[in-house]
Amino acid sequence: MCDTCGCGHEHKVIDVNQSLLKANDEAAYANRKHFNEEGILAVNLISSPGSGKTTLLEKTIDALKHEIGIGVLEGDIETELDAERIRKKGVPAVQLTTGGACHLDSMLVHKGFHLLKLQLKGKRLDVLFIENVGNLVCPSFFDLGEHLRVVLISVPEGHDKPLKYPKAIKTSQALIISKSDLVPHFDFDMEKIKKDALSLNPRLKIIETSAKTGEGLNEWINFLIHRLHR
Amino acid sequence: MHEVSIALGMIHELERIARENNAKKITNVKLKIGKMSGIVVDSLTFAFDAVKLENPVVSDAALSVEEVPLVYECNDCSKTFETDNLYFPSCPVCASYKLKIISGEEQHIENVEIEV
Structure with missing residues (x-):
């Protein structure tokens, strides 16, 4: 009989000592191993909705699609809209719709990667872009097995975002400050955003870009190519 | 909102x-959540209580x-200290920013109590 509550059952305490994110972390490990074996650089793009992740991808594809093999996993709560934009650029894309969840997890990426391979039909893949669901909070908790996490903050969002969303900055290797052509129209302090971001993560690579004027796109492409050949 | 996925x-x-463990039921789950884990304990409890019913x-x-405090050790003077400053802490003794995190990032299940 149970001493604690007198319920007539036996109670036992089992030591567990495991991460709350165990299932995701194990699948992320398997994804990364798989990407490594195939020589694929996996890049996880995270940002708020509307920062320009898909537009940056379109520009990146324009610049690189004849040089390297690119594939894209598009994360959204609903619709195929982004995958359709990417396919128009002549690159295979799989839309991952989470049906409500505010982030991708590594199990969904695993599934998406295999669907992408069917579209590739044996063609070589060098860089896999994973465009996460637009959200600056939750995606930063979930390792997808990527090699490179890139966070975008656009000028209209404001220079205070690194301090407000520190985990996104701390877990990323690069920060793209997008829509830089809009700086003259906003009270946006470029020095402050860089200083705050670097104080959170001193090794962060920061690139100002504008898909409109082309500013910074070469620097971004060179950064990617450098990572690919490392 | 990631707390729902975590739950x-x-x-x-x-x-x-x-x-x-051939358990009929799980009666208690003990978690350790660090102050800097980014998990909101109230949200996680709310989410768990909703999804467990199924x-x-x-x-x-x-x-x-158990909420685990944020504790750093200073790399310069070896002082160990607790702080509420999540992102820009410095050593209270020598003001150094070269710190090593000792605790505060925990997000794990410590143990579970089962009924057999």
Whole structure:
């Protein structure tokens, strides 16, 4: 009989000592191993909705699609809209719709990667872009097995975002400050955003870009190519 | 909102633990959540209490959460100190920013109490 509550059952305490994110972390490990074996650089793009992740991808594809093999996993709560934009650029894309969840997890990426391979039909893949669901909070908790996490903050969002969303900055290797052509129209302090971001993560690579004027796109492409050949 | 996903993953693991230990029910789950884990304990408890109802093995389980303080050790003077400053802490003795985190990032299940 149970001493604690007198319920007539036996109670036992089992030591567990495991991460709350165990299932995701194990699948992320398997994804990364798989990407490594195939020589694929996996890049996880995270940002708020509307920062320009898909537009940056379109520009990146324009610049690189004849040089390297690119594939894209598009994360959204609903619709195929982004995958359709990417396919128009002549690159295979799989839309991952989470049906409500505010982030991708590594199990969904695993599934998406295999669907992408069917579209590739044996063609070589060098860089896999994973465009996460637009959200600056939750995606930063979930390792997808990527090699490179890139966070975008656009000028209209404001220079205070690194301090407000520190985990996104701390877990990323690069920060793209997008829509830089809009700086003259906003009270946006470029020095402050860089200083705050670097104080959170001193090794962060920061690139100002504008898909409109082309500013910074070469620097971004060179950064990617450098990572690919490392 | 990631707390809902975390609660769902937790239920999945608890079902496995119950199965492996021939448990009729899980009655208590003890978690350790660090101050800097980014998990909001109230949100996680709310999410867990909502999603647990779908499974009779865990539907009566209570969560007990130990919140782990944020503790750093200074690389320059070796002072160990607790702080509430999550992102820009410095050593209270020598003001150094070269710090090593000792605790505060925990996000794990410590143990579970089962009924057999």
